[in-house]
Structure formats: C-alpha cells, structure tokens
Amino acid sequence: MSIDWKSYDPKPFFDELIAAPGKPRPAARTLADYLASLDDAEIRERKRAAELAIVEMGISFTVYSEGENIDRAWPFDIIPRVIPRKEWERVQAGLVQRLSALNMFIDDVYNAQRIVRDKVVPEYVFANSRNFRKQCVGHNPPHGVWAHICGSDLVRDGDGTFYVLEDNLRVPSGVSYMLENRQVTKRVFPEVFESSSILPVDEYTSQLFDMLASISPRPLDYPTVAVLTPGVFNSAYFEHSYLAQRMGAQLVEGADLVVAEDDYVYMRTIEGLERVDVIYRRIDDEFMDPEAFRADSMLGVPGLMRAWRAGNVGLANAPGSGVADDKVIYTFVPAMIKYYLDQEPIIPNVPTWLCTDEKEREHVIAHLDELVVKPANESGGYGMLVGPHSTKKQRAEFAELIRKDPRNYIAQPTLNLSVAPTLCDEGLEPRHLDLRPFILQGVRTDVTAGGLTRVAMRKGSLVVNSSQGGGSKDTWIVDEEA
Structure with missing residues (x-):
C-alpha cells in the first residue's frame, strides 16, 4: 500500500491533492512528499493507529437498521484534504x-x-x-x-x-x-503538523x-x-x-x-x-x-x-x-x-430546476436518467434519485412522485464531483467528496477553517453520508506563505 503518485491518476475529475500523475498541488506538496516517503508497513501502521484512536476516543455514529440502533466506529480516511x-x-x-x-x-x-x-x-x-x-x-x-x-x-x-x-x-x-478528525490526524501525522502551516x-x-x-x-x-x-x-x-x-x-x-x-x-x-x-x-x-x-x-x-x-x-x-x-x-x-x-453571490448555487414550473418539470421528467432529484426537506441522502445510477422502475416511480407533489422536488445536474486520494481495500484510489463548513452568527460571524470533509468510500458513488456508507477526512487549510 506504499504510495506512488506517478501511478495515481484522478482523471477525468478534479483532484484536491494531485493536479496530474506525479504532480501534487502546491498546497499539498509537503503532505504528498511525506506520504510518498512511507513504506507499506508504515502506512498500514498509521491506518491502524487511526482506527485504534477512534475506538479509544469513543468516536461513533448511529445507524438505524431494521428497527435497531447500531453504534459504529466513525469511518475515517487518514489522507487529509488540502485547500x-x-x-x-x-x-x-x-x-x-x-x-x-x-x-x-x-x-x-x-x-x-x-x-x-x-x-x-x-x-x-x-x-x-x-x-x-x-x-x-x-x-x-x-x-x-x-x-x-x-x-x-x-x-x-x-x-x-x-x-x-x-x-x-x-x-x-x-x-x-x-474536531475529532483533527485530533486523530495529529496523532497519525505529527511530523507533518510540525512542518506545515495548517x-x-x-x-x-x-x-x-x-x-x-x-x-x-x-x-x-x-x-x-x-x-x-x-x-x-x-x-x-x-x-x-x-x-x-x-x-x-x-x-x-x-x-x-x-x-x-x-x-x-x-x-x-x-x-x-x-x-x-x-x-x-x-x-x-x-x-x-x-x-x-x-x-x-x-x-x-x-x-x-x-x-x-x-x-x-x-x-x-x-x-x-x-x-x-x-x-x-x-x-x-x-x-x-x-x-x-445588493451584492453578487461569491459562491454560486448548483444549477437547479424547480418542479413547480411546468416547463422545468417536464424537462426533469424527460431527463431523469441524467439528473439528481431531491425532495425539498429530506436530509442524510434519503429520498433522492441519482439518475445515472437508477433503474427504469425507479425513474418511473419518481416521475409519478414529481407529478403528484411538484412543490416537494427539485432537480440538479449530476456534477463531476471532485475527488481525493483515499486508502481503500483496493489500494490508493480517487473517491468523491464534499465539504461542510460551519458558520456561527450572533453578535459576530465566525467560519471554521475548513470543515467536515465527507467522502464516498464506495467506488463510483456520489453519496457521502455516513448513513449511506460514506466516511470522512481531516480538512487542512494550508497557508502557503507561512
């Protein structure tokens, strides 16, 4: 499981760490060089250390399955995301x-x-x-x-x-x-924290x-x-x-x-x-x-x-x-x-079709095999249709749901979500991810330096929620000028 960046190819997706095979992005260079210096036994040792830390620290989440509540250890990948x-x-x-x-x-x-x-x-x-x-x-x-x-x-x-x-x-x-991802990563890679401005x-x-x-x-x-x-x-x-x-x-x-x-x-x-x-x-x-x-x-x-x-x-x-x-x-x-x-949005929305609009609704129904359809108020990845990964039967069911209650559905294109190198059973592979920063607003406003990066551990999957088989990574905001 030793890491050779020249053999890692994230194409056709944008990769958070590697711009092209053998070429780490500038902010990720220190991390990439360090990871490449570790042999197979050292990487396995760090991965095992993270798993033990998660158990020792009691980091868990609950999955509801067949009427039972099952506590599971938090799924975590040791290779951080770098921004x-x-x-x-x-x-x-x-x-x-x-x-x-x-x-x-x-x-x-x-x-x-x-x-x-x-x-x-x-x-x-x-x-x-x-x-x-x-x-x-x-x-x-x-x-x-x-x-x-x-x-x-x-x-x-x-x-x-x-x-x-x-x-x-x-x-x-x-x-x-x-917060716990950061503590685990500090235990696993203390040397990198000493040499980087995170x-x-x-x-x-x-x-x-x-x-x-x-x-x-x-x-x-x-x-x-x-x-x-x-x-x-x-x-x-x-x-x-x-x-x-x-x-x-x-x-x-x-x-x-x-x-x-x-x-x-x-x-x-x-x-x-x-x-x-x-x-x-x-x-x-x-x-x-x-x-x-x-x-x-x-x-x-x-x-x-x-x-x-x-x-x-x-x-x-x-x-x-x-x-x-x-x-x-x-x-x-x-x-x-x-x-x-009176400002233009700094971060754009994903293009979205409203199913309450007749023309947009018919477009959505006609292109269900290409789109992601979401209910208005569900969370956790539940109740949605990922068109390219759906069956004909599922698309027919969703078309009926949309016609029955158009206010409850929106649709978005299937994005080419960015990826990051992730240690999987098959070795080092690109996996899709998202990011949830947290913003606090009271008398002033604070934003976390990064946030919770969630990663789809299943190959090809776009669903990152832990309840749906996803995991997470530490997120590093790196000051390159420090």
Whole structure:
C-alpha cells in the first residue's frame, strides 16, 4: 500500500491533492512528499493507529437498521484534504455573505415579508413550506439572527469551482467529527503538523459558547447554557455530549427542564431549580414544545415557545429557521443576496430546476436518467434519485412522485464531483467528496477553517453520508506563505 503518485491518476475529475500523475498541488506538496516517503508497513501502521484512536476516543455514529440502533466506529480516511488559504478566504467570505442573507430572509418572512411583496420570492414557496411556523410570526430574536449555526454543503465541479449544494439551518450536525478528525490526524501525522502551516479548528467550541452567550437575555460573562438532546438513541448523541462537555454546558433532555409560571426556563438539579439562559437545541421544531407543536412529543419542554417569545431564554437555532432549510428556497438564495445585500453571490448555487414550473418539470421528467432529484426537506441522502445510477422502475416511480407533489422536488445536474486520494481495500484510489463548513452568527460571524470533509468510500458513488456508507477526512487549510 506504499504510495506512488506517478501511478495515481484522478482523471477525468478534479483532484484536491494531485493536479496530474506525479504532480501534487502546491498546497499539498509537503503532505504528498511525506506520504510518498512511507513504506507499506508504515502506512498500514498509521491506518491502524487511526482506527485504534477512534475506538479509544469513543468516536461513533448511529445507524438505524431494521428497527435497531447500531453504534459504529466513525469511518475515517487518514489522507487529509488540502485547500490553500487564499482560496479558502474567498469561500469564507461567500459563506458569511450567504448566511447573512438567509437570516435577513427568515426575519423578513416572519415579519414584513418585503421580499414577497416585491415579487423576488413567490409566496407559495414558504406558504407551502413544511417548516414555516406560524407561531414565529412577529418575533424579533436578538441581533435579527434566527439561524445561529449553519452547515452549508459545498462541492467542486470538474473545473475546480466551488458550489453550494445545500444549506443546513435546522439542526446541522457533524462539527464534532470535524474536531475529532483533527485530533486523530495529529496523532497519525505529527511530523507533518510540525512542518506545515495548517490553520487550527480547535477554537470552534469557544466560539460556539461566545455566540450562545451573545443571545442570552441576561448580560452575564458566563450564562447558563444547556444542550437539549433527544437522548442517547439519537444518531448524533455523540456530538451533543461532546459539544456540551467541550463548552462546559449542561447536557439535558426535555424532562430535565421546566418552564415556570413566570415564563422562565429552569433546570432541575439536586440543589433545586436553576435558571437556564440559552438552549442549544438539537431537537426539531415539531418536538421541542408540546404546547406549541406536536402535543404527543415526549422530547420537548412544555411552554418553551412562551419563554422564548417573552425574551426569557435564547434558542439556537431559533424555531422557524428551517423555513430557509428547504431545497426549493435554496434556488432563490442568489436573488436574496442581491435583494438584501445588493451584492453578487461569491459562491454560486448548483444549477437547479424547480418542479413547480411546468416547463422545468417536464424537462426533469424527460431527463431523469441524467439528473439528481431531491425532495425539498429530506436530509442524510434519503429520498433522492441519482439518475445515472437508477433503474427504469425507479425513474418511473419518481416521475409519478414529481407529478403528484411538484412543490416537494427539485432537480440538479449530476456534477463531476471532485475527488481525493483515499486508502481503500483496493489500494490508493480517487473517491468523491464534499465539504461542510460551519458558520456561527450572533453578535459576530465566525467560519471554521475548513470543515467536515465527507467522502464516498464506495467506488463510483456520489453519496457521502455516513448513513449511506460514506466516511470522512481531516480538512487542512494550508497557508502557503507561512
């Protein structure tokens, strides 16, 4: 399994590390030279060290299979993805621009609705949205921010251009794996970290705490912050406990909290009730408050919406922010940027067909074998059709679904997603990947230096989600001038 870059050929795809056989990209040269210096036994030893570290550190994720919850070790590839700092600075600016516009849109939707009145976004787009919450109309959260934590998925096409594939604004996950990937990689390749200028990601949890503190109703240096989890059987429970521990916050379930008659939120402790200032919720809107949403929810806190609307507790992300976490809304984000900020988008969208438009819908149905079709509100790679890898029967089923509910579907071209060298059972091979950076917005905006790179471990696959057989890599933003 020793690495010979001259025999590694990523064509016809854009490769994140290797420009052509035997030619590493400038930012990846130090890493590529180091990897090439390792023999077969050394590479296997590093791979084994990473696997042992993941088990030792307890890094896991949950797969739901046949009614059972199965905890699995986090799938990880030891060869990092490398992005030059100069290129990343532009991406970072584009992410800040995008989240700013999205938050302005959410605030507008629940208040003046200027963007609808000015016919930039059609009313049906959010009026028929599964995530529009009438309970949020007329509310003004601190700093005008609704989506405090965003994970926007980025992909590169064959020419190396970054595109935004989708925005995750409800309960974005994965940041703990980004942080743990870095710790594992430092154990595996300490020598490379000593000889390279790799931007750190470790400050994320302190930035997260500062952002949460900025929406506290009480001006305290250290407000009481709680991470609200659905519980140990949730697929992201590892992340919930990890972030709570790293922030010094309380990890709570719905039964641990109570909203009193004064509309303040309190946490049950062995010493009595303690007021909670900010809740980082990892529960969907529908389940967070049985008084306001689903009455049968056993996961939420009765009265939580009352406390939030009274300004007595900060919630991140705010209820209702999912109105912009919709793949139909996604198509209008470039227009939002122009409308609210009077700027051109720095990072473009992937070209998208809206199935609500009759002509576009018929085009999609006629070209299902070429396109990727996605439902508006699903996540995790579920419920979508990858046309070139689909059967005739699957395409016929999707054509019927689209005609039945056109609002629920968009379609995009099958991109030539970029690849990166990945250690597989067959040896070193190019595998497709994406990138999920995390953006925090409160009184200020912070962007992670890189993000969670997810990689399709199956040959030829474009699906990178861990629940669908994907893995991940550490992401290095390398300062070439350092």
